[in-house]
Amino acid sequence: MISQDKIDEWIHEVEQRPSSAELIIRYIANRLSELTRRDEELATQNIELISGRKVEEYESRIASLEYQLELLKRQLGGEVVLPTEASQEPDVKDMVVVWLYNPLGQVLKIELEPGEIGANRQMARLADAVSPAGMQPVVLASSSLEELLFIFDSGRTVRHPASQLPASASLSLDWGQAIVEEPRVREELAAIQPIARMPLYELCIQASRRGYVKKINMAAFTSHVAKDYIGKGVLLPADKPCCLAFANPQDLFVMVSREGYIFSMPAASLPTAIQEVIQLAITDHITSAFVAGQQSSIIFITANGKVVHRETGWLEPARSFKSMGQAILSKSRREAGVRIVGAAPVGQGDYAVFLHLDGRISVAEVSELLAAGSLPGEEAEPSIVSFTTLSLPEGNA
């Protein structure tokens, strides 16, 4: 704020040193022009508020959140009586959504009817550079009824209902169409995590790229999420958060590294303080972290499109932290440059979604992948950038 005292000081300065006048006038004129521009922007926003456009936007958001709440209560078996239920229930269909995001905070949404998911077909294509500015993208699948938690490497988080984010208009994608959840200075988007089922679990496990892990009690984690800050979960300056997983104490937590090392341990035994649980080589990093849960099979996808299948019982849970990890790749394959792009627990009727180096996004039925042992048509050269799994909504499987 410019007080009268300040103005008096300026006048005094000009009286004392007339040579300062030009500079003072120039600074004030620039400020005036800047403030005029800002005033116009604020007036525009004010008109939007008065005309009700903003109100409609917020009302729609509130309605969607209420619906999410109802969904959660149903999953927990509670009764839901919302005052606005009868009149304002939004028309949100349970669809399959495939997300593509990168560290720059650019997010592409592909919305599909469950019936549209077919085996071994190309779902969409990214016409643009797959990794703008060297920022490798990640593919993720969720239901359209999910709530998504955007996790930045500073530990900051932002929540969005999946249904509220606009889908791409066509299946020919480019980053220019992306929704941007802009990172702050020196920040990158580290991961997106669906959190609608979060209340069904007792623990949240945060894993970093360099193999550091901490578990958080769900009550505490919920409170961190409400404050939009969950912490980085890293100790090393060069490390970054990479994954979140929800678990109950008896569940088996699994982490898989790019060079094919696996760490597994019952969630109850994981450290509460950030701790290195797997010793990774300097060139290695974690690509996937998940809870084996009730699924009995785990698939590992290599960058050149090979599918490695293991039963959950094959995993040897680590007995201490700083383990070397259980190897999924033989030494010779590792030395030949074979790398794991992702791993996930799978069940009957699940699908796998792949982002290819040439920008293709394809889907394949897991049972067919297991039978073939690789993605059809993949070369020996690395061509898979990212991988995820999806389950069809109940009644569509």
Next chain:
Amino acid sequence: MSLNVGIDFGTSNSGVAVYRDGKVHVLPIDGKNIVPEVVKTILYITRDYQHFIGQEAVELYYKQNINRQRRFVQKWTGEIDYRGADMHYVRDIYTYVDELQPGRLLQFIKTALRSEKYQGTQVFERYYYLSDIIAGYLRLLKQRAEELLHEEISGAMLGRPVRFSTDREQDSKAQETLRQAALEAGFRQVAFELEPVAAALYYELSLSHPQNVLVFDFGGGTLDLTITRLGDAEQREVYASGGIGVAGSDFDRAIIEKRMLHHFGKGLVQHDRAIQGLIDTIPDWAALPDLSTPQARAVLQRAIQAGEAPVRLKALESLIFNDLAFSFYNMVEETKISLSSQAVALARMNEKDLDIWELYMRSQFEKDILEMYQQIEQVLLETISVSGMQPRQIDAVVKTGGSSNIPLFSAMLERIFGEHKVIASDVFNSVTAGLAIKASQSM
């Protein structure tokens, strides 16, 4: 061929220079600094014992500490014996330690050389002796210089104050610690020269007969004054030395206290002591990351929602939690530097809810540092008095260091000694430059 450099290991800032082909090259040792020729004398040690210096250390300190989680645990630190007339019992002493602290920031390392008691400090699981700390700093300084010169450095001519301590034994112990640290850092040859002599070396080389010279070394952290007889290396004599811990960084602090705090709610938030505490900590750059706690955020958000100076408190929240402190302190320093060459400067910052536009005039700056100006003048007159001379008996005043360019201090020197006697050094950091010349001549 062995390469020798001059190193000014200062209280707040340091520098490295090399003398080649008849020219002094003060190395741009800290590319991230506003003045790349000086590097802050700060060492940041991370939990995995990596060392960082200068602006890189400050940046990492902010990055790792702003918005970080804290977990305080009780740690046994010792015990106290109670002995009364007929009783004796021992009590355990615990302190609260933040076990998630990612690193330790060590400042004023040179000052520790003056202390009889300071031996070193515990950094996580390791104990660092003072020589280890200084060696850690000098090692990185050496590495950076070698990267810039593409050559291995073998020797260093280090500057030292006229006195580290009035106690002769402590004084030689301090120099020995510094020598040991330099050797640990990888210098094979180490020699010392008095800082004021190094600062006036250029001037001394031009003298045909001995003169009484006042060296006015006014940098970022301290003002060092030395009255010495120069011109004959055989009969060099220091008549008096003095100084004060007031310099450039204190002026930055004064600007923040007097001109910036109202942008963050100073004067508007009267009754909330927690918020006042946050505002009052802003001038202390090293303490700012400690404010980024969930409690502080909750206090601010409550006040913002209650409509208590919401725009200013939002700016305060943004400064504390958005990693803007680094840019903020740099902006203040740049504004101050601009005022040495122009009568009016603009302190401007517009990032994430933080919109500072402050027209700042040299006359305001001079008013803001008036108290420090008076202290400096007093110390100067006292030093002259201790030398047993009158100002007219001083033949020349050699001023050096960034703060000596401030017109108010140039005018003070000209008023006391006469305009013709005040000589501005032609390099930014003449102590470093002088040490480099000395290194090339005598090592």
